[in-house]
Amino acid sequence: MNNQSTSDDSDRATVTMWTDGACKGNPGVGGWGVWMTSGAHTKELFGGENHTTNNRMELMAVIEGLRALKRPCDVNLHVDSTYVMKGITSWIHGWKRNGWRTADKKPVKNAELWRELDDQVTRHRVTWTWVKGHSGDVGNDKADELANKGVELVRSTTSSTPTEPPSRHMPATKE
Known part of the structure; x- marks a missing residue:
């Protein structure tokens, strides 16, 4: 399934991006992951939140992936x-x-x-592709691995104090 949104800028880099969310308990500790490639370059992003849902993490993965692009791009997402x-x-x-x-x-x-995703999408020309999770798609498997790293990041940095408010962990990057 493909769908495309457009914007009018020219001379854009082409980026291929896979995103995924994970949640241990729903709601529970969640993580999101992004794996992207452009030419010979790859970038990994991950992060998470303490009290969240899988759907929120799926959305955050796409938002953070698009946010990480410094200029408008053609994105195969x-x-x-x-x-x-x-x-x-x-x-x-x-x-x-x-x-x-x-x-x-x-x-x-x-x-x-x-709303934030809608704002991010308008910056780029995005072609949307749905892939079946856990089916051997290398990019999806990598994004899933990164989303689980996001869960572990939250677990390793969150106090067990019950009065602590929910925490949000910002993206970790690896190029």
């Missing part, structure tokens, strides 16, 4: 989340028309992340 895929290519148009409400008039879950 591979996701294994039907929530993200359908949300950004189909549902978002109705949500925006309906004031960020679903067809049954309920507030859109994770609306702040959908």
Whole structure:
């Protein structure tokens, strides 16, 4: 399944990106991962949050991946989340028309992340591709590995004090 959004800038680099989210408990400790390539260059990103959901981590992976691009690019973006895929290519148009409400008039879950993703997508020309998770796709497997690193990052840096507020861990990068 492919879908493309466009923007008018020219002379863009082409980036291929795989993203994934993970959550241990849902809600629970979550992580997100991004693996991207452009020519001979690769970049890894990962991070996470303490009290979160898998859907939030799937969204954060795409947002952080697009945010990491320093200039507008042609992005071939591979996701294994039907929530993200359908949300950004189909549902978002109705949500925006309906004031960020679903067809049954309920507030859109994770609306702040959908808005941020929408903003990031408008900076680039994105071709969306859905891939089946855990099916041997090398890029998806790498993004999954990075998302799990994000979970471990949160677990290793979060105090067990029950009164501590939820924490958000920023991206770790490796080139």
